Amino acid sequence: MKRRDFFEKSIIAGGLAMPAAAFSSKGTESPAGSLPEGEEVFIEKPLAGRPHEGKVLAVIQPHCDDIAYYAAGTVAKLMHEGYTGYLIRTTNDDAAGAGDSIGERVLNNEVSNEAFAKVMGFKKVYDLGYRNHRMDEYNIQEIKGRLIFLFRLLKVDTVVSFDPWDHYEENPDHYVTARAVEAARWMAGMNTDYPEQLEVVEPHPVIERYYYARGPQIVNRIVDIGNFIDKKVEANMAVVSQGGGGRTGSLLRRRLAAEGKRLPILGNDDRTADFNYIKNFMLDQFSESIRGIPSDRKTGEKYGLEWAEKFRYFGSNDQGMTDYIRKNAISI
Numbered sequence: 001m002k003r004r005d006f007f008e009k010s011i012i013a014g015g016l017a018m019p020a021a022a023f024s025s026k027g028t029e030s031p032a033g034s035l036p037e038g039e040e041v042f043i044e045k046p047l048a049g050r051p052h053e054g055k056v057l058a059v060i061q062p063h064c065d066d067i068a069y070y071a072a073g074t075v076a077k078l079m080h081e082g083y084t085g086y087l088i089r090t091t092n093d094d095a096a097g098a099g100d101s102i103g104e105r106v107l108n109n110e111v112s113n114e115a116f117a118k119v120m121g122f123k124k125v126y127d128l129g130y131r132n133h134r135m136d137e138y139n140i141q142e143i144k145g146r147l148i149f150l151f152r153l154l155k156v157d158t159v160v161s162f163d164p165w166d167h168y169e170e171n172p173d174h175y176v177t178a179r180a181v182e183a184a185r186w187m188a189g190m191n192t193d194y195p196e197q198l199e200v201v202e203p204h205p206v207i208e209r210y211y212y213a214r215g216p217q218i219v220n221r222i223v224d225i226g227n228f229i230d231k232k233v234e235a236n237m238a239v240v241s242q243g244g245g246g247r248t249g250s251l252l253r254r255r256l257a258a259e260g261k262r263l264p265i266l267g268n269d270d271r272t273a274d275f276n277y278i279k280n281f282m283l284d285q286f287s288e289s290i291r292g293i294p295s296d297r298k299t300g301e302k303y304g305l306e307w308a309e310k311f312r313y314f315g316s317n318d319q320g321m322t323d324y325i326r327k328n329a330i331s332i
């Protein structure tokens, strides 16, 4: 991500060459009036126990820092409540982050991706390996075919991914991945798509989707991540090769020390500096300039929550009929 790299390098170097707003996209929540008639914003609160035990979550990200940035609190919550999680990264991350050569960047980002997966507790990581910033040159049908196989193989119930209907998303890796996921998740349930796969896997549609966006989006779900904000911070600390988290806080602390200054909020050691930088600056005070979306704390504040993430959510739409049959069917 060019603009994040720019921000990170600039802040470490001691200043921004241009106002942050000049290269920051705004994550604007649509007014409630934009929701389809009869639909309201649902506040997803923490659930006791492990109600999602036995369910499978596929978390799809183009780059090693995407989920850490935008949805790690919700993913941590869902896995804490019982989901088994799998991480699918669609690119090889060869165009951004630490490293002077393609090979170095690929390796450093792969190490970050694995570290992120370990912090989050994913059961397995799948790397599809498409070239970074070039996903719009690949045939989407191939990407869909691979995702359809994985959704069937893993029997995925729920996905977390970029919103395929996001507006003003600049990165083709994000919107190509999002569109492939959305198409693959319902086609995975049909026996007419890739029927040869059915010799080894069963048709299996993915019903639940949590879609996040950097641009304007019709938000219908706010997830309370208050219990998981520290896990989200740790997830961002694991991504050291790119993004606005990683070791940015400790590097800033050292630069200030070299100038004979300190920010009390960054504490007295590297770990505290990295943790507090992410929690207070990246996810809150300077979220717009670092991540391009509003603060997680401000998102929560609107709904009386301490920290929150927002999504366009889709679930089962046949619940009404299922409930009706359960209540009204009589024995014959």
Ligand SMILES: [Zn+2]
Residues within 6 Å of the ligand: 001, 062, 063, 065, 066, 171, 174
């Ligand atoms: Zn990305």
